[in-house]
Amino acid sequence: xxxxxxxxxxxxxxxxxxxxxxxxxxxxxxxxxxxxxxxxxxxxxxxxxxxxxxxxxxxxxxxxxxxxxxxxxxxxxxxxxxxxxxxxxxxxxxxxxxxxxxxxxxxxxxxxxxxxxxxxxxxxxxxxxxxxxxxxxxxxxxxxxxxxxxxxxxxxxxxxxxxxxxxxxxxxxxxxxxxxxxxxxxxxxxxxxxxxxxxxxxxxxxxxxxxxxxxxxxxxxxxxxxxxxxxxxxxxxxxxxxxxxxxxxxxxxxxxxxxxxxxxxxxxxxxxxxxxxxxxxxxxxxxxxxxxxxxxxxxxxxxxxxx
Numbered sequence: 001x002x003x004x005x006x007x008x009x010x011x012x013x014x015x016x017x018x019x020x021x022x023x024x025x026x027x028x029x030x031x032x033x034x035x036x037x038x039x040x041x042x043x044x045x046x047x048x049x050x051x052x053x054x055x056x057x058x059x060x061x062x063x064x065x066x067x068x069x070x071x072x073x074x075x076x077x078x079x080x081x082x083x084x085x086x087x088x089x090x091x092x093x094x095x096x097x098x099x100x101x102x103x104x105x106x107x108x109x110x111x112x113x114x115x116x117x118x119x120x121x122x123x124x125x126x127x128x129x130x131x132x133x134x135x136x137x138x139x140x141x142x143x144x145x146x147x148x149x150x151x152x153x154x155x156x157x158x159x160x161x162x163x164x165x166x167x168x169x170x171x172x173x174x175x176x177x178x179x180x181x182x183x184x185x186x187x188x189x190x191x192x193x194x195x196x197x198x199x200x201x202x203x204x205x206x207x208x209x210x211x212x213x214x215x216x217x218x219x220x221x222x223x224x225x226x227x228x229x230x231x232x233x234x235x236x237x238x239x240x241x242x243x244x245x246x247x248x249x250x251x252x253x254x255x256x257x258x259x260x261x262x263x264x265x266x267x268x269x270x271x272x273x274x275x276x277x278x279x280x281x282x283x284x285x286x287x288x289x290x291x292x293x294x295x296x297x298x299x300x301x302x303x304x305x306x307x
Contacts (some may be wrong), residue, residue, distance in 0.1 A: 025103050026111050031081065032116035036074045040167065041191045042068050045173025047301050048187060057177070059125070068121035070115050071134055077112035082145040082173035086148065107304060117198045127130045129175040133142075133168055140165045153215045155222075158203075161195050166195025186250055189243050191233050194294065197234030198287070204228045224273070224278045239263035251301075256269050258300050 103111075116138060123131040144151040144161050151157045167188035172218060174184045203210070203219040204227050212263045219227040239259045246256025273286040 007190065009213075017247045026113035029077070029103060029108065029111075030042055030073055031076050035069060035076060038072045038169065039065070039068055040294070041195070042173035044191070044298060044301050045170045045184070046176055047173075047304065048184070049174045049176065050176035051177065060176065063122060064126060064130070064173070065120050067126070067134070067302065070119035070122070071137060074112055074115035074119060074138070075145070077108065077115060078141055079152075081109045081112055089237075110251060111190070122266055127175060128174065129180060133172045133175055133180075137165060137168050137172060140168070145297035153199045153214060153217060155218055158220060159200065162199040163196040169195070183250065187245065190238055190245065193234055193238035193241065197231045197238065198290075200227050200234065201232035201283065204231070204278055205280055206279065207278075225274070228274060232267075235266060236263065236272075237264070252304055255297070255300055258297065262297060266290050 017199060042064075045076045046064070050057060050061075120131070120138070134231040140161050144158065144165075151161050168193040171180055171184055174180060174188075178184070200218060203217045204224045206217070207219045207224050209215075210217045218230075222230075239262065242251065243256040244258040245251045246253050246259070267287055268291050273282055276282055
């Protein structure tokens with residue numbers, strides 16, 4: 001059946017141009033910064049399991065990196081499908097949504113599912129336990145963003161899913177070179193706590209839109225201030241847990257010392273943000289700051305490969 005454009009038959013060139021435009025529009029919808037940030041935990045898992053970094057291991061790590069990137073992109077895209085009609089009405093996000101780029105809901109949903117297929121295909125070329133963890137991560141993403149379950153809008157369940165997911169993201173990378181053992185299971189809660197506390201902070205940031213559209217997040221149900229303080233407690237436990245791991249000899253001692261220093265900065269910025277008011281803009285700034293702290297923590301963990 002011929003395609004019609006503006007009352008006339010479309011040429012093959014026009015169809016190709018429109019198809020290419022749609023592809024570029026879909027690619028522009030990817031939250032590259034968020035996706036790359038979430039590669040931190042899996043690659044820290046690799047750091048703790050790779051042993052000596054040799055040239056022969058680099059192709060395996062590169063293949064894992066591509067598979068992990070596609071998996072996290074799928075999860076974010078699926079989440080964007082859940083918020084598709086909400087985000088375009090949110091004045092803080094409407095200018096950078098899929099609909100603002102000419103992408104409709106069915107196209108975004110298909111794009112999300114298509115990302116999952118090559119991701120799992122690449123994971124299938126890696127150790128079986130890595131593939132199994134990747135499948136578990138994908139299932140958690142579905143439970144959080146599926147319209148039929150919508151874990152995002154269920155009090156406590158959203159946090160539970162993030163806690164499990166944060167640990168699994170670390171184990172995803174750890175399983176690439178070593179079997180998931182007691183050592184891995186002891187380190188994973190650190191990333192689980194960070195993931196959960198970060199999610200709670202984002203809920204506070206998105207409070208206004210979630211409240212307006214009836215999405216029952218923890219922040220909407222309990223209030224911005226209590227959830228922000230709960231997130232700070234979660235971050236505090238994460239920093240404290242890393243100190244414990246250092247004292248127990250599970251991670252290098254210098255990571256424990258660094259954790260104490262970074263915690264003081266995190267606490268200072270948290271109190272300052274709480275005092276100035278939990279507005280969308282201030283929470284954006286706050287999240288950028290504490291992400292910088294965890295980036296420094298990641299660099300310190302990477303240094304264990306060379307020291």
